[in-house]
Amino acid sequence: MAKSDVKTSLLDNMIGVGDSVLLEPLTEDTFLENLKKRFDHSEIYTYIGSVVISVNPYRPLSIYTPTKVEEYRNRNFYELSPHIYALADEAYRSLRDQDKDQCILITGESGAGKTEASKLVMSYIAAVCGKGAEVNQVKEQLLQSNPVLEAFGNAKTVRNDNSSRFGKYMDIEFDFKGDPLGGVISNYLLEKSRVVKQPRGERNFHIFYQLLSGGSEDLLRQLKLEKGFNHYNYLGLDSAEVNGIDDAANFRTVKNAMQIVGFMDDELESVLEVVAAVLKLGNIDFKPESRVNGVDESRIKDKNELKEICELLGQDQAVLERAFSFRTVEAKQEKVSTTLNVAQAYYARDALAKNLYNRLFTWLVNRINESIKAQTKVRKKVMGVLDIYGFEIFENNSFEQFIINYCNEKLQQIFIELTLKEEQEEYIKEGIEWTHIEYFNNTIICELIENNINGILAMLDEECLRPGTVTDETFLEKLNQVCAVHERFESRMSKSSRFLNDTTLPHNCFRIQHYAGKVMYHVEGFVDKNNDLLYRDLSQAMWKTNHVLVKSLFPEGNPAKMSLKRPPTAGSQFRASVATLMKNLLTKNPNYIRCIKPNDQKAPHIFTEGLVRHQISYLGLMENVRVRRAGYAFKQLYEPCLERYKMLCSQTWPHWRQGARDGVEVLLTELQIPSEEYSYGRSKIFIRNPRTLFELEDQRKRRLEDLATLIQKIYRGWKCRTNFLLMKKSQIIISAWSKRHFQRKKYLRLKMVTLRIQSYIRGWKARKLLRELKHQKRCEQSATTIAAYWRGTQVRREYRKFFRANAGRKIYEFTIQRIMQKYFVDLKNKMPSMSPTEKTWPARPYLFLDSTHTELKRIFHLWRCKKYRDQFTDQKRATFEEKLEASELFKDKKALYTNSVQQPFQGDYLEISKNPKYQKLNGAVEEKILLADVVNKINRANGKGAPRIFLLTKSNFIIADQKSGQIKSTIPVMDITSISVSKQTDGLFAIHLKEGSTAAAKGDFLFTSDRLIEIITKLYRTIFLKTNQKIAVEINNEFLVQFNQDKVCVKFIQGTQKNGNLPACKRKNNRLLEVTVP
C-alpha cells in the first residue's frame, strides 16, 4: 500500500514530469518545455534527482500553507509532488536522524527567488522542529532577523525590487533532538556604493525610504529629517516609489522585528540616527574657493546641514568641518596636511557616508548574532542556508558586480565539484561502468579571478599597493599585460591585440566570459573601491564623537590604536571570506535549490524561453540531468549499507561474519531486487533508482518496528521472568526462614521437655540414691551407735570394778548442797530489816533457785508480819482492826479517807471521865465510852450547825450539849439502818434511823466532823458487834434523808473553802439541802 503510494504520488496527476531525470527524450528543448508546462500550471518546482529547480512565479501561490507543511512533514522526498518543503524536510531529517550537518545552497541570478526560497526553507524548518516557549523564541528571533537585514541590505534594482545587496550565510544550530538553539549569520560584502549613487531605475537601500515614509513626525523631527524623498540627494528620484512595496508598513515591520530580535530602544534610536546622518551627509555641498597661493580649496555651502548631522552624531561641528577640508598624510613620522578641493571634499563626504552605512550594517549583523547566539556549549548540529546575491549583468558593471559574479562563479564551482565532477570520478574510481558526460568546468574562470599570482584580484591588490600614481587605467594596463592571453579574458588593449577590432569593447573596460555569460566591467572605481580608504581625518573625527554607536564603528580613529599598516583590501577580504565559506560548505551535506528567473519584467505568467534557456545552460542543468540519469541515485560504503539493512535478511541478521560486500550481495539477492537496479563498486554499492532505496527504507522501517516489538517482547519476558525468579527465590528464602523458625521452636520445645523429663528422672534417681545413701549412712550410724553403746557397755562392764557406781550423783548432790549452803549463808548475811514495810530482798544467785528464792521471800515476809503482830496489845490490835475496817469502808471511795490514815483512832478525845466538866455526863452514861468527840449537828430546819458532844457506847450513841454536858438524845445503835456520806473531802454524814423508832421521831441526823472516818468506822463496828449485821455505808454525792415527814435530798456542790473542811449546809427548800464542800 505504502509502496504504491510512493510510486504513484509523484507521478499521479503530474503536469509534465516532476523529476527531469524521467524526461524522455532528454534534450534542452524537452527540458525547457517541461519547465514551461509546469510553470504555466503553477508548478514552479521540478526535480533533477535531489536538486530542486524553482522558477520564480512572481505572484503569491497557495502552496506554502500550514496544511502543506504538514503534508510534507516526515515524507520521503519522492513521495509527493516536487516542493521546496520536500528538500527542507529531507535536509532536516537527515540532520536530526543521521547527525549529518547540512547546507542549503540557493543559487540563481538576481531576482530568481533565492531570498524567498531561503525564507521558505527557514519557515518550514521552524514549523516542523521542536516546540516550547524557549524554542519558539529562538525560532522567532531567527525568522525576524530577515526583515531587519533586508531593510538595511536589500534595494530595488532593475532586476529585482528586493534585491539582496549583500551575501548572507546563516548557520542554524540544533540540539541532538533537532530543536533549534540559535544561529550565526555571516555577511559578505555589502554593495555600499549604492548609498551614494544608484543606477537609473534603481533605489538606495530600503531603510531610507522606509524611515521617511513610515517614521512619525516626532521621530523625523527628532532625526532632523523632512518627509519627502526629494529632499535628499542620495535618494534616486526616478524610482523612489515602487509598486507593491509599502515602505511605511515595512518600517513598522522592521521596528517590530528589531524588538523581537532583542534590540533595545536606545539601540534602535542610535541606528536610526546613523541612518539619518548618512542621508543628510548627501545634502552637504561644497563650493570652490581659491586661495592666494593658488591652491584649490573647498567650503561647505550650507553649514546648517552639517550642524544637524553633528547634532545627530554627537559630533563637534568644527572637527567634522575640518575633516572635510583637510587631509593629513603621515609619512615617515611626518604629518603633512593638504587642503581638499571640491572634488576631493565630495569624495570624502561620500566615503564617510558609505563607510558609516557599511559599518552600521556589519554592526547590525553582529548585534543580531549576539541575540540569536546559542546559549549552550554542547555539540550542535548545523544547517547552513546560503543566500547570496545572484549573478548579475548590468549595463554598467563595476567592482561590485565583479565581486558578486566571482562569488557565484565559486558556488557554481562547488556545484560542479559535488554533483558532476566528483560523482563521475567516483564511478570511475569504483569501477562502475560509466560513459563520461561532458560538462563545462568553471575552475578556469575562478583561477582567472582568484589566482594568487596572476589572478585579477591579485593584480588589483598589487596595483593598489604599488607606489607611484595608481589609477584604474594603470590597473587595466596591468591586466592587459598579464591576462590578455587568458581564454576567458577580453580587452581592447590586450597584448595580443586579438580584440583590437572588437569595437563593442570600450577602452576602459575588460570582459570576462563567466559561466553564465560574458560580462563587461568598467574599470572605473576598481582601485578606489578595492582600497576602500577612508581619510584618517574622517575616521578620527568620527571616533571623537560622543555617540556610543558611531564611536564603536570607527575603532581605527582612536589615536592610541592608530596603525600605519594598510588594512586588507576589499578584494582580498572578500576572497578570503569566500574561501572560508567554501571550506565550510564542503564539510556539510549539500542540498541544492537552483532558482530560475522566468522573465525580466518581474511579472507573473510570463515565461521568456530565451532567458530561461540561457539560465538552464549556464547553470549546467542539462549536464546535471544527464549525470543523474546515467548514474545512480544512491551510493554508500558496503559496511554502513550492510549495517543499515542487514535486518532485512535472515542470513545477514543479526551477524554477518564474512565481508561486507558479500553481505550486501546476499541481502539484495534475498530481497529480490532486480539486478539492473544496482551495481557493485569497489567499496560502495550503487543503487540506481531512488525508489529502490525508499523501498529498502520502508522495509527497514517495518522490520525495525518488528524488531522493536521483538526486543520489547524479549525484554518484557525477561523482566517478568527475572521478577518471577526473584519472587521464587524470595519465596524459598522466606519459607526456609519460616520453616527454620518453626523447626527451631519445635526443637527448643522438645529440648526443654526432654530436659525437664531428664531432670525429673535424674532428680528421682538422685533422690533414690540419696535415700539409699542416707539409709546406708543411718545404718552405719546406728551400727556405730550400737557398737559404741555396746563397746561402752563392754568397757563399763569391764571397768566397773575400777569406779564407784554412783560417784556422779554424789558429786552432784554434794555440789548442790554446797551451793545451797552458800546460798543460805549469803541470804542470812544479807537479810533485810524486820519492818513489814520493807520491800528489799537480796538478788537471786542461781537461776535454778528462782522459785525457791521467791517463795523464801514470801515466807520471810509473812513471818516478819507475824512477828510484828505478835508484839501488839489488845488495844492496839483493836485500833489496827478499826483502821483495817476503815480502809475497807472508805479506801478509794471517799476523798477524806487519805487524811485519816495517818491519824491514830483515839476514841475519847474529851477525856470525859477525867474532865470534871463532864462529870455529870459521865455519871449518866453507864457503859464504857468508845468514842467521845465534839461534832457539829446540822439543824434539820435551816442547815446550820451547832456543836454537840457525840458519845458512842456499845449500845447507843448519845448527843449531848457541848457546854453543859446535858444529854440531848440517846439513840440505840440498833435503830441505825444506814449511814450516808459524800465522796468528797467534807466531814458531813447522815445517820439514817429505823422508821417508827423513838429516836427517829425528829428524823435522821446530820453531823459534820473532821473525824468522820473514825466515827463511822466505830459506829459500824459497834453495830456489827451488837447486831452481828453489817449496816450499809452509802457513799454518794446525793442522798435522801428523812426529816420528820419529809424526805430531803442532800446535795453536795463544789464551793469555796470557808471554814476548813467543814461544809456549809443550807436548807434550800423542803426537799433540798445543799451542802457546799470545798
Ligand SMILES: Nc1ncnc2c1ncn2[C@@H]1O[C@H](COP(=O)(O)OP(=O)(O)OP(=O)(O)O)[C@@H](O)[C@H]1O
Ligand atoms: N516562491 C515565490 N513565490 C512568489 N513570489 C516569489 C517567489 N520567489 C520569488 N518571488 C518574487 O520574486 C522577487 C525576487 O525574489 P528574491 O528577492 O528572492 O530574488 P533573489 O534571487 O534573492 O534576488 P537577488 O539576487 O537580487 O537578491 C520577490 O520579491 C518576490 O516578489
Ligand SMILES: [Mg+2]
Ligand atoms: Mg536575494
